Amino acid sequence: MATSPKPSGSGPSQPGSSQSGSPRSAAPGGVRLIAAGDEISRIIDRIAHQILEKTDGAKDTVLVGIPTRGEHLAQRVAARIGTFAGIAPPLGILDITLYRDDLRTRGVRPLENTEEPDGGIDGKIVVLIDDVLFSGRTIRAAFDALRDWGRPKAIQLAVLVDRGHRELPIRADYVGKNIPTAREEQVFVAIAEFDGADGIVISPSTPDRAAAMELIKAQGES
Amino acid sequence: MTHLLSAADLSPEQAVEVLDTAEQIENSLAGREIKKLPTLRGRTVVNLFYEDSTRTRISFELAAKRLSADVINFSAKGSSVTKGESLKDTALTLQAMGADAVVIRHSASGSPHRLAQWVEGSVVNAGDGTHEHPTQALLDAFTMRKRTGRGPGDDLAGLNVTIVGDVLHSRVARSNVLLLDTLGANVTLVAPPTLLPVGTESWPVKVSYDLDAALPKSDVVMMLRVQRERMNASFFPTEREYSRRYGLDMARVGALGPDAIVMHPGPMNRGMEIASDVADSARSTIVEQVANGVSVRMAVLYLLLGGKA
Numbered sequence: 054m055a056t057s058p059k060p061s062g063s064g065p066s067q068p069g070s071s072q073s074g075s076p077r078s079a080a081p082g083g084v085r086l087i088a089a090g091d092e093i094s095r096i097i098d099r100i101a102h103q104i105l106e107k108t109d110g111a112k113d114t115v116l117v118g119i120p121t122r123g124e125h126l127a128q129r130v131a132a133r134i135g136t137f138a139g140i141a142p143p144l145g146i147l148d149i150t151l152y153r154d155d156l157r158t159r160g161v162r163p164l165e166n167t168e169e170p171d172g173g174i175d176g177k178i179v180v181l182i183d184d185v186l187f188s189g190r191t192i193r194a195a196f197d198a199l200r201d202w203g204r205p206k207a208i209q210l211a212v213l214v215d216r217g218h219r220e221l222p223i224r225a226d227y228v229g230k231n232i233p234t235a236r237e238e239q240v241f242v243a244i245a246e247f248d249g250a251d252g253i254v255i256s257p258s259t260p261d262r263a264a265a266m267e268l269i270k271a272q273g274e275s
Numbered sequence: 276m277t278h279l280l281s282a283a284d285l286s287p288e289q290a291v292e293v294l295d296t297a298e299q300i301e302n303s304l305a306g307r308e309i310k311k312l313p314t315l316r317g318r319t320v321v322n323l324f325y326e327d328s329t330r331t332r333i334s335f336e337l338a339a340k341r342l343s344a345d346v347i348n349f350s351a352k353g354s355s356v357t358k359g360e361s362l363k364d365t366a367l368t369l370q371a372m373g374a375d376a377v378v379i380r381h382s383a384s385g386s387p388h389r390l391a392q393w394v395e396g397s398v399v400n401a402g403d404g405t406h407e408h409p410t411q412a413l414l415d416a417f418t419m420r421k422r423t424g425r426g427p428g429d430d431l432a433g434l435n436v437t438i439v440g441d442v443l444h445s446r447v448a449r450s451n452v453l454l455l456d457t458l459g460a461n462v463t464l465v466a467p468p469t470l471l472p473v474g475t476e477s478w479p480v481k482v483s484y485d486l487d488a489a490l491p492k493s494d495v496v497m498m499l500r501v502q503r504e505r506m507n508a509s510f511f512p513t514e515r516e517y518s519r520r521y522g523l524d525m526a527r528v529g530a531l532g533p534d535a536i537v538m539h540p541g542p543m544n545r546g547m548e549i550a551s552d553v554a555d556s557a558r559s560t561i562v563e564q565v566a567n568g569v570s571v572r573m574a575v576l577y578l579l580l581g582g583k584a
Binding site: 163166 | 292295296299300302303305306307309311312313314342577578581582
């Protein structure tokens with residue numbers, strides 16, 4: 054899910070402290086739009102270029118998206134790499150639910166798709182792709198899951214949003230947007246294939262999805 | 276969901292959730308050399324088997340082990356049960372040892388329900404007397420959904436399933452009737468009148484005594500085992516007669532639609548309720564059912580135990 058985990062209640066509120074994305078418009082309830090529409094497409098293009106550069110033309114590289122939105126992001130990044138380099142890297146989907154270390158405390162959740170990329174991951178550079186990087190626990194679980202798939206040459210991480218508050222020493226190789234947030238704030242990423250429009254919003258608490266989508270769509274059209 | 280005691284415990288949404296979870300688990304393990312997930316690390320699953328059942332016990336054991344749970348197999352033979360220990364005392368012992376889930380197979384109908392009152396962990400009914408066997412029904416439904424080209428989120432609406440044979444003694448048939456009705460399938464029971472339980476008129480099924488009439492309309496034919504060990508009365512004149520009227524042979528298979536499948540919960544009496552060449556034909560899902568059983572039982576254990584502290 055794109056909404057970040059439940060707040061712990063600690064940490065000061067820092068409204069309007071976005072580093073690269075000062076709020077462009079706000080809706081009632083303190084929901085702030087950080088990016089929408091073409092801006093997301095440009096971020097994806099940039100990540101695709103960076104991957105090409107860092108992996109020597111995406112040679113021996115596979116992209117692995119983490120459902121739900123990371124899966125769609127990975128598909129888009131792969132398509133853009135295909136456009137820029139002439140050949141799209143193999144694509145995988147990795148649901149990490151069965152590898153989570155917090156199932157006991159947070160309960161079971163429905164499982165999503167998992168598909169190994171064609172040719173496996175042995176000896177390849179695996180680029181994990183997710184929408185939001187927060188505590189880092191999802192990515193840690195992904196490391197465990199990838200180890201069960203094989204032995205990659207390297208694992209890299211691409212995220213659309215890095216919102217901080219890491220609980221593990223994990224850092225992304227490709228970041229679409231750094232958005233400093235308060236811990237209790239929620240980051241909501243919308244992806245056109247899944248939500249109907251592209252956008253990133255921050256809200257002080259669990260966002261009203263309809264209001265967030267309205268804000269994203271209004272901005273995307275203007 | 277705390278326990279899985281009866282197929283009737285599952286709402287349509289919950290039933291589809293189990294099937295979806297099984298499918299996702301199967302996808303995540305497909306093609307892997309090491310088929311193991313860390314999901315239930317540190318949990319203990321006890322297989323409490325008062326009745327012999329290699330197939331079901333191994334299936335549950337494998338499911339629990341593939342989710343990294345610790346598994347204890349308890350067989351009544353050679354245990355304190357033979358010294359007279361009651362089910363309640365065994366349950367309290369397991370409770371004291373900290374079992375997170377107990378998978379129970381017992382010859383007495385209703386024993387899993389009693390057990391559920393005595394232990395804090397989850398109880399999974401792995402077959403109680405002639406009453407129910409819910410995970411078998413789930414794996415059958417999972418097999419039907421896959422074989423009929425349905426996928427995640429789908430139920431079995433409109434599927435015509437014919438269950439043939441000894442319904443009277445069959446917990447598999449009972450659980451299947453309940454679950455298939457929940458999932459929207461149309462069920463027809465075909466059996467000699469002596470092998471149909473009293474009260475089937477109140478079940479959500481059609482009843483017929485004529486297998487040949489039922490076959491052309493069937494998408495799925497599920498053959499039940501003739502339980503020789505339970506044939507303590509004259510339920511039918513001779514085995515040959517039963518086989519001639521209710522056995523599935525190649526000639527009868529010819530009456531089925533081109534995509535219809537043949538199922539059997541196993542173990543089979545080849546040549547009795549099912550002819551050998553039918554059991555080994557491409558329509559038969561018997562081996563597939565066994566493989567699907569592990570995925571479905573993993574899904575059940577995950578859904579029951581995954582979120583518990």
